[in-house]
Amino acid sequence: MEKFKTITSSVVPLPIENVDTDQIIPARFLxxxxxxxxxxxxxxxxxxxxxxxxxxxxVLNNPTYAGSILVAGxxxxxxxxxxxxxxxxxxxxxxxVVSSFFADIFKNNALNNGILPVVVSPExxxxxxxxxxxxxKTTLTVNLQDQVITNNANKAGETFEINAYKKxxxxxxxxxxxxxxxKKELIEEFERKRSPLNPPRGTLGECK
Amino acid sequence: xxxxxxxxxxxxxxxxxxxTLFDKIWDAHVVSTIENGPTQLYIDRHFxxxxxxxxxxxxxxxxxxxxxxPELTTMTAxxxxxxxxxxxxxxxxxxxxxxxxxxxxxxxFNMPIYYPLGHSKNGIVHVIGPExxxxxxxxxxxxxxxxxxxxxxxxxxxxxxGTSEVEMVLATQCILQTRPKTMRITFNGKLKPGVTSKxxxxxxxxxxxxxxxxxxxxxxxxxxxxxxxxxxRMTVCNLSIEMGARGGLIAPDETTFNxxxxxxxxxxxxxxxxxxxxxxxxxxxxxxxxxxxxTFDASEIEPMITYGTNPGMGMRISDSIPTLDExxxxxxxxxxxxxxxxxxxxxxxxxxxxxxxxxxxxxxNGRIEDFRLFANYVKGKKKAKNVTAWLVPGSWKxxxxxxxxxxxxILEAAGFSIRQxxxxxxxxxxDDKIPAGKxxxxxxxxxxxxxxxxxxxxxxxxxxxxxxxxxxxxxxxx
Numbered sequence: 001m002e003k004f005k006t007i008t009s010s011v012v013p014l015p016i017e018n019v020d021t022d023q024i025i026p027a028r029f030l031x032x033x034x035x036x037x038x039x040x041x042x043x044x045x046x047x048x049x050x051x052x053x054x055x056x057x058x059v060l061n062n063p064t065y066a067g068s069i070l071v072a073g074x075x076x077x078x079x080x081x082x083x084x085x086x087x088x089x090x091x092x093x094x095x096x097v098v099s100s101f102f103a104d105i106f107k108n109n110a111l112n113n114g115i116l117p118v119v120v121s122p123e124x125x126x127x128x129x130x131x132x133x134x135x136x137k138t139t140l141t142v143n144l145q146d147q148v149i150t151n152n153a154n155k156a157g158e159t160f161e162i163n164a165y166k167k168x169x170x171x172x173x174x175x176x177x178x179x180x181x182x183k184k185e186l187i188e189e190f191e192r193k194r195s196p197l198n199p200p201r202g203t204l205g206e207c208k
Numbered sequence: 209x210x211x212x213x214x215x216x217x218x219x220x221x222x223x224x225x226x227x228t229l230f231d232k233i234w235d236a237h238v239v240s241t242i243e244n245g246p247t248q249l250y251i252d253r254h255f256x257x258x259x260x261x262x263x264x265x266x267x268x269x270x271x272x273x274x275x276x277x278p279e280l281t282t283m284t285a286x287x288x289x290x291x292x293x294x295x296x297x298x299x300x301x302x303x304x305x306x307x308x309x310x311x312x313x314x315x316x317f318n319m320p321i322y323y324p325l326g327h328s329k330n331g332i333v334h335v336i337g338p339e340x341x342x343x344x345x346x347x348x349x350x351x352x353x354x355x356x357x358x359x360x361x362x363x364x365x366x367x368x369x370g371t372s373e374v375e376m377v378l379a380t381q382c383i384l385q386t387r388p389k390t391m392r393i394t395f396n397g398k399l400k401p402g403v404t405s406k407x408x409x410x411x412x413x414x415x416x417x418x419x420x421x422x423x424x425x426x427x428x429x430x431x432x433x434x435x436x437x438x439x440x441r442m443t444v445c446n447l448s449i450e451m452g453a454r455g456g457l458i459a460p461d462e463t464t465f466n467x468x469x470x471x472x473x474x475x476x477x478x479x480x481x482x483x484x485x486x487x488x489x490x491x492x493x494x495x496x497x498x499x500x501x502x503t504f505d506a507s508e509i510e511p512m513i514t515y516g517t518n519p520g521m522g523m524r525i526s527d528s529i530p531t532l533d534e535x536x537x538x539x540x541x542x543x544x545x546x547x548x549x550x551x552x553x554x555x556x557x558x559x560x561x562x563x564x565x566x567x568x569x570x571x572x573n574g575r576i577e578d579f580r581l582f583a584n585y586v587k588g589k590k591k592a593k594n595v596t597a598w599l600v601p602g603s604w605k606x607x608x609x610x611x612x613x614x615x616x617x618i619l620e621a622a623g624f625s626i627r628q629x630x631x632x633x634x635x636x637x638x639d640d641k642i643p644a645g646k647x648x649x650x651x652x653x654x655x656x657x658x659x660x661x662x663x664x665x666x667x668x669x670x671x672x673x674x675x676x677x678x679x680x681x682x683x684x685x686x
């Protein structure tokens with residue numbers, strides 16, 4: 001995973017609430033067996049007509065807006081657990097998603113792919129939308145080390161939460177599997193020591 | 209609805225008391241805890257399907273890893289499969305490749321529990337888990353599918369995960385998770401006749417909204433929950449994710465034990481007795497402290513439908529869609545966008561509205577009791593001419609039981625036919641797509657834009673409302 005560095009970028013505003021992962025990447029695109037190419041189908045049904053031509057009124061098709069930061073309405077990423085949603089967002093080129101509220105599974109999936117979900121207050125979010133409406137060139141700066149997001153239009157900053165472990169992972173480009181693999185002995189010890197009444201291991205008839 | 213958000217004093221970053229059922233199961237599975245970080249949790253059972261696993265197996269290959277505990281993973285093909293002609297090669301080459309990849313992964317990684325298309329134990333992952341006895345009280349269960357919460361009905365910590373996490377479980381049988389907060393939702397009183405557990409769940413989600421339980425693990429309690437069968441409880445737990453909850457669980461009781469007993473992978477003999485004694489301890493203590501408590505009166509619940517494009521946009525079947533004034537200002541754009549998609553007006557009543565499709569099935573309502581309810585309602589009646597109905601059992605076992613009970617004859621006499629098992633029109637990855645602009649009364653779990661096919665308009669409901677719609681061709685009080 002790439003190391004996460006401080007980003008200053010213009011933004012793509014999507015002021016819609018409850019954007020579910022079926023919108024981020026519709027199910028018919030989940031037939032692939034690798035992680036490539038999902039960015040082309042990010043928000044496919046909002047972005048393209050039936051014949052595949054772009055819908056001019058969707059923000060990703062509006063050349064006025066660009067950047068590596070997606071700013072969305074509250075409860076972003078609800079619904080299906082498909083990690084393809086994070087692959088699509090990352091594949092398109094977004095490094096950060098800003099919202100006032102994220103669904104749990106999406107948040108984990110984003111972090112596991114080096115994409116930073118930044119939770120801001122509803123007021124801060126609203127100010128971003130307003131600033132971008134006024135001037136589409138408005139930039140945000142996201143500093144993970146200091147856990148600060150700054151709206152460069154009004155210089156307002158807000159700190160954001162992230163657990164210390166995940167922060168280290170992102171800053172150093174490490175993932176959870178690396179960590180878990182380093183704990184193999186602990187896992188085997190857990191299996192040996194746990195109460196014989198509460199493990200399913202050894203109870204599976206045909207798999208003993 | 210009454211709310212009681214308890215203020216619990218922090219204790220070194222942890223809450224003072226941890227005596228809920230959730231806490232007991234969680235604590236029994238902690239392998240290690242990272243300071244200021246997530247918990248390393250041991251997973252007892254991993255369910256795996258063809259759509260969210262290929263990249264995880266690729267990840268193992270790239271790292272040169274084996275599957276750590278192959279016998280703790282159950283593999284079944286369900287999401288991207290046809291529901292007719294399953295004995296013939298899958299027509300769509302990309303889908304066929306995905307299924308072949310699934311088979312290849314099962315073989316290459318020596319996975320002993322693999323149920324491909326047509327296998328007698330094949331079916332939707334959350335249907336076959338319980339029905340074969342994989343799902344047992346006290347377990348931790350994960351799957352690359354958000355409706356893994358279904359298994360919580362047995363008193364388990366069960367939740368959906370992403371593909372990176374599938375890879376972690378395959379590689380280490382563990383996962384890193386931040387401990388969620390706990391919520392208890394109590395349903396006092398009895399459900400009225402003709403009101404199903406799906407109605408109860410849609411009612412609850414309409415009150416909490418689609419993000420109302422985000423960050424929480426929910427325990428369902430109260431008389432109405434206790435009175436439910438296991439299948440009804442599964443429907444409730446299944447829909448936990450639709451209000452954002454990490455999962456939902458119900459303390460196991462005699463109903464649970466009777467369901468599990470005798471199933472193929474359930475403990476037997478002396479081991480059963482020991483396990484049973486342990487399972488009987490799995491309940492929240494009387495003085496358990498939850499981060500949030502909600503209480504509903506089950507007797508107030510009526511048959512429900514949704515009118516919008518998320519499961520929180522639900523109402524009693526006889527109600528009118530909210531007006532713009534009734535919707536908060538910040539949500540108005542999204543609300544209007546949603547109604548535009550559905551072709552509905554604010555304030556409109558939906559009772560009597562003509563519909564085009566009916567879908568009975570999915571991990572929410574694709575079990576034998578759902579088919580019994582549906583068949584019992586349509587018995588002696590005829591399917592409406594304007595309705596296309598897809599009846600898709602959740603598994604081959606469910607389909608077999610439908611035939612054994614003669615429900616297939618009742619359904620056929622009423623003009624319905626039964627398809628082969630799979631996720632089908634719930635997410636429409638296969639050919640079971642509702643055409644653009646058409647209305648479907650669906651017993652599945654999501655009414656998102658395009659969920660059942662590009663442009664499809666989904667009205668979520670329970671099996672009885674679906675049956676009533678199928679014979680009348682309209683949204684009808686069952």
